[in-house]
Amino acid sequence: MTRRLLAACACLLLATLFSAQAAPPSLIPQPVQLTTAQGQFRVDAHTPVVLGDPSAATRHTATYFVDLLARTRGLRLHPVDRHATKHAIVFERDPHAAVAQHGGYMLDVTPQGIRVSARDNAGLFHGAITLWQLLTPAAGHGAVEVPALHIRDWPRFRWRGLMLDSARHFQSVADIERLLDQMAQHKLDVFHWHLTDDQGWRIQIKRYPELTRIGAWRTPPDAGHDGEPLRYGGFYTQKQIRQVVAYAAARYITIVPELDMPGHAQAAVASYPQLGVTGKRPKVSVDWGVNPYLYNVDDHTFTFIDNVLDEVMALFPSKYIHVGGDEAIKDQWKASPAVQAKMKALGITSEDALQGWFIGRIGKYLAAHGRRLVGWDEILEGGDVPADATVMSWRGTAGAITAAKAGHDVVLSPAPQLYFDEVQSDRADEYAGRLPVETLQSIYAFEPVPKQLDAAQAKHVLGAQANVWTEHMPTMAHVEHAVFPRLDALSEVDWSPASARDWSGFLARLPAQLARYRVQHIGYADSAFAPDIALDRNAALASGIATVTLSNQTGFGSFRYTLDGSMPTRHSTLYDKPFAVKLPTTLRVATFAPDGSALAAPRERVIDRAHLLSRLGVTLPNCPGSAFRLRVQPMPDARSVQPVYAVNVFDSCQLFPSTRMDGVTSIRVDAVRLERNYALAHDASKVISRPHTTPFGELVVHADRCDGVVLASMPLPDPAHGARRFTLHARLPKQVGNHAMCLIYTAPIHGPLYALGRVSLVASP
Numbered sequence: 001m002t003r004r005l006l007a008a009c010a011c012l013l014l015a016t017l018f019s020a021q022a023a024p025p026s027l028i029p030q031p032v033q034l035t036t037a038q039g040q041f042r043v044d045a046h047t048p049v050v051l052g053d054p055s056a057a058t059r060h061t062a063t064y065f066v067d068l069l070a071r072t073r074g075l076r077l078h079p080v081d082r083h084a085t086k087h088a089i090v091f092e093r094d095p096h097a098a099v100a101q102h103g104g105y106m107l108d109v110t111p112q113g114i115r116v117s118a119r120d121n122a123g124l125f126h127g128a129i130t131l132w133q134l135l136t137p138a139a140g141h142g143a144v145e146v147p148a149l150h151i152r153d154w155p156r157f158r159w160r161g162l163m164l165d166s167a168r169h170f171q172s173v174a175d176i177e178r179l180l181d182q183m184a185q186h187k188l189d190v191f192h193w194h195l196t197d198d199q200g201w202r203i204q205i206k207r208y209p210e211l212t213r214i215g216a217w218r219t220p221p222d223a224g225h226d227g228e229p230l231r232y233g234g235f236y237t238q239k240q241i242r243q244v245v246a247y248a249a250a251r252y253i254t255i256v257p258e259l260d261m262p263g264h265a266q267a268a269v270a271s272y273p274q275l276g277v278t279g280k281r282p283k284v285s286v287d288w289g290v291n292p293y294l295y296n297v298d299d300h301t302f303t304f305i306d307n308v309l310d311e312v313m314a315l316f317p318s319k320y321i322h323v324g325g326d327e328a329i330k331d332q333w334k335a336s337p338a339v340q341a342k343m344k345a346l347g348i349t350s351e352d353a354l355q356g357w358f359i360g361r362i363g364k365y366l367a368a369h370g371r372r373l374v375g376w377d378e379i380l381e382g383g384d385v386p387a388d389a390t391v392m393s394w395r396g397t398a399g400a401i402t403a404a405k406a407g408h409d410v411v412l413s414p415a416p417q418l419y420f421d422e423v424q425s426d427r428a429d430e431y432a433g434r435l436p437v438e439t440l441q442s443i444y445a446f447e448p449v450p451k452q453l454d455a456a457q458a459k460h461v462l463g464a465q466a467n468v469w470t471e472h473m474p475t476m477a478h479v480e481h482a483v484f485p486r487l488d489a490l491s492e493v494d495w496s497p498a499s500a501r502d503w504s505g506f507l508a509r510l511p512a513q514l515a516r517y518r519v520q521h522i523g524y525a526d527s528a529f530a531p532d533i534a535l536d537r538n539a540a541l542a543s544g545i546a547t548v549t550l551s552n553q554t555g556f557g558s559f560r561y562t563l564d565g566s567m568p569t570r571h572s573t574l575y576d577k578p579f580a581v582k583l584p585t586t587l588r589v590a591t592f593a594p595d596g597s598a599l600a601a602p603r604e605r606v607i608d609r610a611h612l613l614s615r616l617g618v619t620l621p622n623c624p625g626s627a628f629r630l631r632v633q634p635m636p637d638a639r640s641v642q643p644v645y646a647v648n649v650f651d652s653c654q655l656f657p658s659t660r661m662d663g664v665t666s667i668r669v670d671a672v673r674l675e676r677n678y679a680l681a682h683d684a685s686k687v688i689s690r691p692h693t694t695p696f697g698e699l700v701v702h703a704d705r706c707d708g709v710v711l712a713s714m715p716l717p718d719p720a721h722g723a724r725r726f727t728l729h730a731r732l733p734k735q736v737g738n739h740a741m742c743l744i745y746t747a748p749i750h751g752p753l754y755a756l757g758r759v760s761l762v763a764s765p
Helices: 003-021 056-073 121-134 173-185 238-249 266-271 299-315 331-335 337-346 351-368 398-405 440-444 476-483 486-495 503-519 537-543 681-686
Strands: 033-043 048-051 078-080 089-093 105-110 113-118 144-153 159-165 190-197 254-261 320-324 372-376 390-393 410-412 461-468 532-534 545-551 558-562 579-582 585-592 598-607 614-616 630-632 645-647 653-660 664-674 698-703 710-715 725-731 738-745 753-763
Touching (some): 033 105, 056 089, 056 121, 113 121, 173 476, 190 266, 238 254, 238 299, 331 337, 337 351, 351 372, 440 486, 440 503, 476 486, 537 545, 738 753
Parallel strands (some): 320 372, 372 390, 410 461
Antiparallel strands (some): 105 113, 105 144, 532 545, 545 579, 558 585, 630 645, 664 753, 698 738
């Protein structure tokens, strides 16, 4: 082997070793192809940003990039003309770029400069987002060294979506734009905007002003009491909607509006009773769930819908218009002689088929105007689905499989897997939401293409979308906590190749993204990394010593703790194995990334006899046989994020775990009265009613099992005059050893719900 060849081999080996040892860039979503090289390029305030072509779109992308970098790193760059190309950042539309896929781009970093190129405007914008991430690898300000690399990248799917429900709770235009900014930073491209439902009509329709004068406002339960507003609501003017649509389009996001039909129509019927089946005017609903009001099926109603759609299509240029089609219980249609006569005239033999005819008629109207109908998977049940209709599968993935096999395009949006209103953990400090828990990891593990589809059928899968239903998210703080960082997992599911998905690698890239959230003041959830402080309560009660074990959902990060009352830092004691503490003590724990940045805020646990004998209601499981569970706030429209309460609207029964009862003499319950504002439709028969012996019911405590001996019965106060939060006390008979308790509210089910705030056993000194 010649000396020259040996030298070349040595250089190649060094380059390979450098590439292998270099930390992967913290990019989310992960690019399709990324290779590193030797060297780096320094970006500082003197680095020019060059417009490689004269188009307005390229100037817009460069300006967006410059502004974003200034806001998040304090590094202010300036776009310049094409001629200044040395040691610069160049953005360029290039019809010959090596990435042909729509939305794809190339990004090259060499010691001489940076070049971002793409064949289309969306691709150039996506490349700018990737470059911004490269320039914000961690918290900091000013100049940054970018490692030399080459990226070829393009999206896996063309529908990379997020749905926000603005009907149940209303968000400001500024809130919506803030969310759109984050979608753009995650390369998502469809914002599904849920604008009408039973609880509110949020879009101005000039031809029908009552829709917003009446339909946009509801009177909350207990209005005017305990801080409950006299009315709740709001709507978007057409001017505001045009503003939001333009804002999204500037970030290459399409807004798909949703107007629910034929069900979820109560706000519309409250505005114009003649649109409904009964002719009666209901109130705008304050109840979450499935309400009974449907649109009528007469010509007058279809004229209304067509006119509304005309104004909607004028506001939203999207090819797709979502018309709902879900959860339309048919009781009103079944009870209406006029509707039954219409069915007979049409030769329709079932109400499901009538819904199919209804949706089909709307689909034809949209098609005549160059648009395509999108509906939830119930639209398949009635037949007569427009051939070009797109099906959004929410009841699991079965709807997507059926639709794709029938030749329909589909979007995967299944519950509970991609429902961001599902809570992220079962921690006591988790925000309000539905259960079961959908963790960061479970979102990341979701595969949009069902394995039941063959290659041809799989081409009908447009992509995946997460849904944010806001019944239990009254503020944007709730929404941000629910969405971030699970949106990072969704973005990688939608963009990156399935074969490239790597959970460990994703976690390693996430700390930099959390730093980007912090600098933009995004209220992300740290649930995936928050320390769980576990110990054997009964052993600690018996011995006065607690053995503490620390963990979190992901297994990522290190725990640092203190026992002296101070807040833990990255220099505090490192947890490496379970450790013992003497009672009483106060333990504080925080989670840190390998680079020393914070992954989770400090959590505290007071470890003493009183706290070991006490449990928050949200930590107490349902009684056996009932899986339904919500975490709710004391008022439907509460602005706070804590406290939250666990409720089961079907069975108000919870278990206090087996506890050492020696010396326990009484029980104290911090209780709360909640609104029973749940429309259960045909499921109302599942609500368990128990006899009560006092006027307003009682909280009954059973020994060991829910049919066990009654230990205590505590009467509930008059809900018309009592405070929303109250305390119950009772003596307990002497018990020895470990025993569980079952706590059941026996209040009348036509009245309020009751929940457990905290249950405390009181022991003699």
